[in-house]
Amino acid sequence: MYRLPALPALSCRHVSHSSFAMSANQPPRLRDTPSSPSTSASASINDPVTQRALLWIVASGFFMQTLDTTIVNTALPAMARSLGEPVLNMHPVVVAYTLTMASLTPASGWLADRFGTRRMYFAAILLFSLGSLLCAMASSLPMLLAARVVQGLGGSMLLPVGRLAVLRAVPGAQYIAALASISIAGQLGPVVGPVLGGWLVESLSWHWIFLINLPVGVLGMGAVLYFLPDDSLAGTPRFDLLGCVLLSACMVAFSLALDVPFDSHRTGWSIALFVVAALTVLGYWRHASVHPRPLFRLGLFGEPNFSIGLAGNLVCRIGSSAVPFLLPLLLQVRLGYSPLHAGMVLLPAAIAGTIAKPWIAPLVKRFGYDRFLLVNTAIVGAAIMSFALITPDWPLTAAIVQLAIFGASNSMQFAAMNSVTLKGLDKRDAGSGNSLFSMVQMLAIGLGVTIGGTMVNLFKSEVGTATNASFQITFAIVGAITLASAWVFRKMDPRYFK
Template identity: 80%
Template sequence: MSAQRPDQLSDPSAKSSDLSQRALLWIVASGFFMQTLDTTIVNTALPAMAHSLGEPVLNMHPVVVAYTLTMASLTPASGWLADRFGTRKMYFATILVFVIGSILCATAHTLPQLLAARVVQGIGGSMLLPVGRLAVLRSVPGAQYIAALASISIAGQLGPVVGPVLGGWLVESLSWHWIFLINVPIGTVGMLAVLRFLPNDLLPAAPRFDVLGCALLSGCMVAFSLALDVPFDDNRGAWSAALFMLAALTVWLYWLHARRHERPLFRLGLFGEPNFSIGLAGNLVCRIGFSAVPFLLPLLLQVRLGYSPLHAGLVLLPAAIAGTIAKPWIAPLVKRYGYDNFLLVNTILVGGSIVSFALITPDWPIALGIAQLSVFGAANSMQFAAMNSVTLKGLNKDDAGSGNSLFSMVQMLAIGLGVTIGGTLVNLFKDPSGAATSFSFQITFVIVGVITLVSAWVFRKMDPRYFR
């Protein structure tokens, strides 16, 4: 890299451009932090929210699902909206909708009101990262783009670490309403920064967006999630079966639609790449299992073991810290043992550690609990990276963007499904009085752990030549 001349170093326009780039990275990183924070901060606050709203705590999991499912449904539209209206306008609107949704969440007086508000918040949250990432791509030179994305990703990793602890602290010190209200000052500063620093990009006319394709896939995700959430008592099995059939119908209709559409949301050729399809299925199955854990553990600790919200949030810290420490191990381990062997062993570790949470009781040694959470956090962190890489690795340049968008949808869908399945299972095995028992949590941890273990079998179906 050549040295800069003194006149370049003192050039006001160069300094202004550098300041704008740094501000842009801070804006996008803050948005990503808010998105990931609100995925996890709610978990430790659910018992307090249930008490305030007069709802059974086992009925509160839709608060998490409504947010993640909305994000999964609308993520594919984010790129087109940014092209159509410009990244500056869209990012400002995205933060504004997110802040409005947060205010509506904090002022909700009933569970239906809170769920509707979480949908509004999810509409904004679905576009915080994709539109922000696009703004960085258009404003940061290619040589600096990878470093810029790496700095943004750090903010995303902090969200799940800070979320449970911050949520617990806010509930104890103030009230559960503040887990949403903290987004208001952050979002307000973000909107002002967008108007000040983001370029007002004027783009040519964007290509037509596949609205019907997006609606069909979104309908499939919603129907499938609701089908799993329907109680199996009170003769509601027929309603659940109807929702499963609706989900299957929308998939079939999308297949017919994509065959005829010139520019479908996701072209069918994507699914013809076997390793991508199998990797996508493995990701979905695996993530369902370990996405249930951040929801189930705070609930178990507070409802059954009597922990305070803050204490429950602090207990989850070992998993987050171990996950951060384990990240540098991924590349050397994959290089030495190969993706196939690494995914087999690591998936067993993740699934086994989830099953082991069934052993947690009031008398369980704290040191053993920390060890369990550390193993889960480290294996979980490495599983994320390995699954992401192995799923997208074989896509060609033309399919990389579309495949990554579909992969993002599946990731968000899996979080919602994990919470839905976890909440449904705890409800299914509750005692006759309607209270969650130790057994209901134990059997739930075993089942979601086994679901994760099944993904090891799915990953073994991938072409061995792909791992060379």
């Protein structure tokens, strides 16, 4: 049997700071319910080699997804030149992917129950690979955006369905260790992505940042068919499709409303989209109050610290998510760095973030969640604002130190925010709380990129190009947004931090 060292003081919903929190199911119930397929699935793949293969399959999917969220940023200037688009108009390439993932994440758990993890994980890899191929074949920005939506369809299922497959197949005593080993693949994505993206753009072309997914996808689909059992559940309850549509429409409308070029004609559309977002929220509230099994029950928002934690995560991650989009643009557009050079400059942030992960537990234990979040949020916000100092004359050593501080503090921030937000949820709300939390995470990434791109566009020069000042003002704004989340976290009840 596959064994890894146990990780003390961790629960299955806190193993990863991001995507392994995604599931629309309730993990504790899957093990407690007699009709769960976990027993038969585990028995059918009890062989150690087969079990390792399952972990490798899920880890590969996790790596593909996290790699894709970082590798694209470095290639955006090259994409813009190839497609004949202004580089400042390329942020929808990131937003289309993240919003699609956020919208469809809640459905992934139900689909896995209804059709089985084998079928849905195969479909996830197929859609992700097909989307990657379509991205590489795109000859215009609208075609690329449509292809990114297809990629997002697959990406929305890769992580939660893979996590569920491991949950059903790996014995409880080894589940946490298995997820911990898989999460390493997710940590490699941000480290490898910027450098690999820069190298592919320079050595080949931007198309290869998508084409490299194809051989991994083909191998993954073959491995899924060979190793994963059919574990669909009979009598799966009906999915709250209307609730999912309402929340998805809210996220899309709100994000598009912020992406406005600030002229009188488009401002009217922005106001209309804000109204649509508000109406869909109200519509969901009314729908959930009468639906017997809503997507997210309204009582979930009454859980101690959960609503405040969601709001704090959303505000904080807007600034943090803008940085991976803005920095490659600054380095290439204003400082004249090559794609590979820009990717290598970003390495300190990813490496420092990986190194800092073990620090979070002792620091929280010593200072408490409330004090830690207050101080660390201030460090993250200040680090983001400090990027406004980077100009062509700024020392590279100073920039590396700034990136390392941002990477370390941001990594610890994610871990602390995730833990404190989900800490008070009971078993009944664990699955839906995780799923809603994952939606907020992906929404924050899209909003961060949208706000960052909109701000740079707003402060660009009269000839339509980004200036040093446009980036400086943007970094100051998104850093201030992150600092504002410290005020949100102060509203949390410290009695539930224990």
